[in-house]
Amino acid sequence: MAISTSELPDIASAVLAFARSRRQMADRAEAELLVAACEWADLHPAESVSDAAAFTVPGGGEHEEPVAGPGAPLVAEFCIPEFGAVLDLHQPIVCDGYQPSARLREQVILRDRTCVFPWCTRPARGCDLDHIVPREHGGPTSTANLAALCRRHHRLKTHSAWTYVRTGPAAYTWTSPHGHTYVRDPAGTEPG
Numbered sequence: 001m002a003i004s005t006s007e008l009p010d011i012a013s014a015v016l017a018f019a020r021s022r023r024q025m026a027d028r029a030e031a032e033l034l035v036a037a038c039e040w041a042d043l044h045p046a047e048s049v050s051d052a053a054a055f056t057v058p059g060g061g062e063h064e065e066p067v068a069g070p071g072a073p074l075v076a077e078f079c080i081p082e083f084g085a086v087l088d089l090h091q092p093i094v095c096d097g098y099q100p101s102a103r104l105r106e107q108v109i110l111r112d113r114t115c116v117f118p119w120c121t122r123p124a125r126g127c128d129l130d131h132i133v134p135r136e137h138g139g140p141t142s143t144a145n146l147a148a149l150c151r152r153h154h155r156l157k158t159h160s161a162w163t164y165v166r167t168g169p170a171a172y173t174w175t176s177p178h179g180h181t182y183v184r185d186p187a188g189t190e191p192g
């Protein structure tokens, strides 16, 4: 948005406040865009598109091509890479407080996809974000120290002897109270 010079404040603290306010607006707009896009993607999983809406752009001839359904790009093919480009899934983000920023939250949701407890398939979007190393033990609110856990498994982790460590971008090694280990990564869960 263009800013006219008459809008610009003329004392340092006011300039700072103005800059922060504009930055917050920009961050909020970006977060809202991501949330809207991700929700749209959630509503249109790639495997459902061909059933949901198979139609072509009218006009005929060589320009007639499907925008959905067989032969059209899958939602995930154009959607998820776009999100990934906007929101680098591997760029470390660190927040000061206990609550992650909207941007960090989206990053963890897109990276983990589901609750990261062994075999759990609950979508990350409805999950809690767990501090892997608890905040009270110095764990930061960051890309490296947050993981998606559904409420049930978040409670289990908090109140039982299950422990886990992050071993890769979306890979976690869990240890059960009896000492068994399980490796959870984007491909699924395997005994460790």
Ligand SMILES: [Zn+2]
Pocket (backbone or CB within 6 Å): 115, 116, 117, 120, 121, 122, 149, 150, 151, 152, 153
């Ligand atoms: Zn779970």
